[in-house]
Amino acid sequence: MSGKKEREKRREERLQRESEAESGERRQRLLKLAAGAAFVAIAVVAVLIVISQSETDGGDGNLEGVAQVEDELSGITQRGLVLGDPGARVTLVEFGDLQCPVCKAAAEETLPDVIDSKVRSGEAKLDFRNFAILGPESEVAAAAAVAAGEQGRGWSFVEIFYRNQGFEGSGYVTDSFLTSIARAAEVPDIAKWNRDRRSAKAKRAVSQETTEAENLGLGGTPSYAVQGPSTAGLEPTPAVDAGDLEAAIEAAG
Amino acid sequence: MTAPAEGTLRKIATFAAAFGIAVATYIAISEAGGGSPACIAGGGGGCQTVAESAYSELAGINVAVIGIFGYVLLLAAAILRGDAARITGFGLALVGFGFSIYLTYLELFVIDAICQWCVVSAVVMTALFATNALRMVRYVGTPP
Numbered sequence: 237m238s239g240k241k242e243r244e245k246r247r248e249e250r251l252q253r254e255s256e257a258e259s260g261e262r263r264q265r266l267l268k269l270a271a272g273a274a275f276v277a278i279a280v281v282a283v284l285i286v287i288s289q290s291e292t293d294g295g296d297g298n299l300e301g302v303a304q305v306e307d308e309l310s311g312i313t314q315r316g317l318v319l320g321d322p323g324a325r326v327t328l329v330e331f332g333d334l335q336c337p338v339c340k341a342a343a344e345e346t347l348p349d350v351i352d353s354k355v356r357s358g359e360a361k362l363d364f365r366n367f368a369i370l371g372p373e374s375e376v377a378a379a380a381a382v383a384a385g386e387q388g389r390g391w392s393f394v395e396i397f398y399r400n401q402g403f404e405g406s407g408y409v410t411d412s413f414l415t416s417i418a419r420a421a422e423v424p425d426i427a428k429w430n431r432d433r434r435s436a437k438a439k440r441a442v443s444q445e446t447t448e449a450e451n452l453g454l455g456g457t458p459s460y461a462v463q464g465p466s467t468a469g470l471e472p473t474p475a476v477d478a479g480d481l482e483a484a485i486e487a488a489g
Numbered sequence: 490m491t492a493p494a495e496g497t498l499r500k501i502a503t504f505a506a507a508f509g510i511a512v513a514t515y516i517a518i519s520e521a522g523g524g525s526p527a528c529i530a531g532g533g534g535g536c537q538t539v540a541e542s543a544y545s546e547l548a549g550i551n552v553a554v555i556g557i558f559g560y561v562l563l564l565a566a567a568i569l570r571g572d573a574a575r576i577t578g579f580g581l582a583l584v585g586f587g588f589s590i591y592l593t594y595l596e597l598f599v600i601d602a603i604c605q606w607c608v609v610s611a612v613v614m615t616a617l618f619a620t621n622a623l624r625m626v627r628y629v630g631t632p633p
Contacts, residue, residue, distance in 0.1 A: 263630025266572055270625050273580035281587035288547050288591070430602075 301344075301399030302420045308348055309391055312356060317381065317390040319351070320361035326464035326488045328360050328481060331367035331449040333457040334377040334397050335404040342458050342476070343398035349478035350485075360464075360485045364394050366442045367449040367457050373409040376433075378442040380414045383432035384423050392421035464488030492627040502567035502578065502620045506560050509613040513556035516540075516606050520551060536604035544595050552592065556610060559585050563617055570633035579625035586618035 312319055318327075328350070332339040347362070354360040366378035377397065384393035397417050402408030414433070415426065423429045432438055452461060452472050462484050463470045473484040492498075520540045539545060545552055559581065566578030589611040596603050 259630060266576065266629045267626075270576045270579055270629060273576050274583055277580045277583035278587065280584045281591065284547065284584075284588055285591050288544060427602075 305395040316385040317364040320355040321358040324361040326360040365445040379438040462488040506564035509560035517553035539604040582618040582621035
């Protein structure tokens with residue numbers, strides 16, 4: 237009788253040990269599975285980061301005309317949205333809207349000649365003023381240009397923007413688009429530019445320039461005005477092509 | 490030190506995930522409205538800057554919406570019992586935690602603006618990672 241009890245006790249102990257071993261093994265297997273899950277989780281995070289970076293890096297790689305603009309403006313002083321020697325006797329003011337296709341054409345076809353002949357030589361400086369007339373996106377873009385100007389990259393920003401201009405009001409003036417322009421324009425401190433372009437100061441500058449254009453009686457963009465020793469203040473000029481603009485600069489000097 | 494009972498960990502995770510859904514929903518709705526969430530302190534610029542940044546979307550989907558989706562899955566993992574829920578919850582929380590670290594890095598060093606609501610979400614996700622990791626390590630392989 238006691239022998240039978242002894243056997244039963246031993247059997248129970250054996251089953252207990254087996255069950256513990258089995259549950260230990262199962263736990264080990266599950267922990268391995270969890271390690272695999274951790275590996276997959278880390279891989280998922282890496283993929284998310286790669287997607288996030290590839291979407292925002294877009295940057296200069298997708299932009300057109302960056303090298304051309306760098307070439308066109310190289311060696312010319314930029315201060316605010318003024319291009320050229322600050323001491324130049326004559327100022328040619330362009331009132332433009334960054335969304336305006338005619339301004340884009342002027343930036344690509346007309347102004348390079350004027351920059352080469354009159355600005356590079358120090359005879360005149362070219363002052364871009366925002367005449368933001370094509371809706372809210374124009375105002376956002378204009379403030380971004382003003383902010384780039386605060387870091388001495390205003391003209392690079394304006395010129396690269398024009399070369400990558402989209403259809404007006406189509407929603408292309410996104411944060412990502414503007415950032416890629418700012419990076420391509422080599423704005424040194426993007427975080428500061430981001431703060432500045434949203435500042436009341438930048439918005440005020442845009443609205444003041446727009447009001448100035450309206451007060452001058454300008455009807456559209458681009459419009460030009462000249463100021464020099466021979467003018468009575470800032471005088472609008474009907475000139476639109478390079479030759480006429482050069483003549484207006486000469487007449488004002 | 491003894492680990493908290495699994496039931497306690499699950500309760501904490503349930504509460505944190507539900508809170509995370511609320512925060513992420515608030516951020517998503519505010520951004521969809523074209524604005525940015527109201528900020529508790531330190532001026533209102535941070536959330537707007539973050540919301541308007543190029544990083545606020547991933548593959549065209551608002552990051553806050555992805556957050557809601559993640560918190561819902563974490564809520565389900567916290568409610569359910571068993572090893573599958575323990576391991577899945579751990580994996581999901583690790584993804585959320587890792588991505589939160591990345592987003593916080595972006596706020597601090599790339600966008601250069603801090604949105605308090607995003608910080609709240611990052612803290613909630615950290616708590617979820619801690620509870621889910623402890624639950625998995627301590628209780629996997631044990632009866633539910």
